Amino acid sequence: MALAERLGNLGTETAFAVSLAAADWASKGNRVYPFHLGDINLPTPANIAEAMNVAIAEGKTGYCAAAGIAPLREALAHDIGQRRGLTYEPTNVVVQPGGKPVIGKFIQAVMNPGDGVLYPNPGYPIYESMIEYYGGQSLAYRYVQTDTGFAIDIDHLRDQIASASGRVTAIIYNNLQNPLGCESSPQEMQAIADIAIEHDLLVLADEAYFEMRYSGDSTSIASLPGMQDRTVILYTFSKKFAMTGWRLGAAVAPIAIAESLAKLNTNDESCTTHFVQAAGVAGITGSGDGPKAILDELHRRRDAAWAELAQIDGLVCPRPEATFYLFPKVTDLMARMGFDEVGAFATAALHHTGVSFCTRKHFGRPQPGEQHHFVRFAYSGLSVDDIQEGLSGLRRWIEAAK
Numbered sequence: 001m002a003l004a005e006r007l008g009n010l011g012t013e014t015a016f017a018v019s020l021a022a023a024d025w026a027s028k029g030n031r032v033y034p035f036h037l038g039d040i041n042l043p044t045p046a047n048i049a050e051a052m053n054v055a056i057a058e059g060k061t062g063y064c065a066a067a068g069i070a071p072l073r074e075a076l077a078h079d080i081g082q083r084r085g086l087t088y089e090p091t092n093v094v095v096q097p098g099g100k101p102v103i104g105k106f107i108q109a110v111m112n113p114g115d116g117v118l119y120p121n122p123g124y125p126i127y128e129s130m131i132e133y134y135g136g137q138s139l140a141y142r143y144v145q146t147d148t149g150f151a152i153d154i155d156h157l158r159d160q161i162a163s164a165s166g167r168v169t170a171i172i173y174n175n176l177q178n179p180l181g182c183e184s185s186p187q188e189m190q191a192i193a194d195i196a197i198e199h200d201l202l203v204l205a206d207e208a209y210f211e212m213r214y215s216g217d218s219t220s221i222a223s224l225p226g227m228q229d230r231t232v233i234l235y236t237f238s239k240k241f242a243m244t245g246w247r248l249g250a251a252v253a254p255i256a257i258a259e260s261l262a263k264l265n266t267n268d269e270s271c272t273t274h275f276v277q278a279a280g281v282a283g284i285t286g287s288g289d290g291p292k293a294i295l296d297e298l299h300r301r302r303d304a305a306w307a308e309l310a311q312i313d314g315l316v317c318p319r320p321e322a323t324f325y326l327f328p329k330v331t332d333l334m335a336r337m338g339f340d341e342v343g344a345f346a347t348a349a350l351h352h353t354g355v356s357f358c359t360r361k362h363f364g365r366p367q368p369g370e371q372h373h374f375v376r377f378a379y380s381g382l383s384v385d386d387i388q389e390g391l392s393g394l395r396r397w398i399e400a401a402k
């Protein structure tokens with residue numbers, strides 16, 4: 001059967017393949033500690049679930065506006081604007097079934113085939129997939145290690161623009177970052193804004209983790225001078241409200257782009273589920289302390305996971321203040337244990353300890369010249385006890401190999 005050629009350019013979230021391997025290992029009667037998927041095993045706050053039941057009882061079960069229901073667009077314009085020190089109108093907000101659809105729709109709205117789009121690598125794998133699927137030139141920018149975490153290699157990013165064969169139209173910027181857990185310094189964020197203005201780039205600010213932080217405050221690149229009119233914010237309910245499976249998010253965009261995104265909605269899914277949107281209004285406007293309880297629990301899990309990993313000799317692990325990922329370097333540890341391929345190391349860890357995790361290879365195509373090995377632990381899907389049990393087992397296995 002001959003399928004469309006463009007499917008050859010479509011990537012995927014290969015972390016789901018790690019889920020399959022973990023499920024297969026579990027089906028053979030083994031205990032598995034699932035650190036591979038950034039899902040949250042905490043309930044959605046009750047006020048949101050109740051609002052959904054009420055909305056269904058009220059008959060909010062039919063089609064609704066492609067760009068989203070008015071109360072949700074209003075609530076999001078106010079909430080997202082206020083948290084960033086910006087003013088948005090409901091017409092800037094286009095509701096989506098999750099944060100992820102914003103990525104492909106942004107690419108479709110701003111990129112012509114052959115245009116270059118800059119994206120973080122390691123980064124969320126859907127950026128690379130969507131740029132290439134829609135015929136763009138994927139321009140990966142990379143990170144360097146610092147004493148406390150990771151920083152964008154700005155010189156390399158500028159080189160990527162200079163060496164692009166076509167026009168460069170956009171940059172995808174994910175702050176706070178998956179999988180690295182890192183956050184831009186004010187200087188780094190300003191440097192990205194300067195580059196966007198200098199090269200007249202539109203920016204997709206993926207702010208999926210904007211409120212997922214344990215100390216300090218988040219800043220949006222949209223709030224830097226000259227940036228609001230060239231930035232589309234990706235917003236999602238998935239993390240803050242533990243709503244990954246509900247599929248609710250939004251794009252916040254300059255009007256011309258917002259209108260195009262709404263038109264894409266009409267073509268793709270008609271609308272986001274009405275009663276799910278009504279529940280989202282309750283989440284944004286409600287006084288429930290659900291998001292705080294979720295964040296407090298993730299904080300405890302961060303501390304537990306980091307404390308275990310930090311004890312492992314040969315594993316270098318920054319302790320991020322945001323997201324729910326740890327991204328340690330395992331080069332020395334792998335060498336000591338006799339592994340030269342990170343996938344083989346991950347498989348051996350699963351089979352010896354039940355600890356399942358992703359590797360750097362799941363976050364965009366590895367770039368030429370990369371010398372070190374990294375893995376990612378997502379601690380959002382395990383209790384503190386399970387985190388301690390799983391990671392201490394991993395530590396003992398590594399130590400025994402000395």
Ligand SMILES: Cc1ncc(COP(=O)(O)O)c(C=O)c1O
Nearest residue numbers: 038098099100124178208236238
């Ligand atoms: C950086 C980043 N952007 C976007 C998304 C998509 O979020 P959603 O589940 O709302 O589609 C994720 C999900 O893990 C993410 O890590």
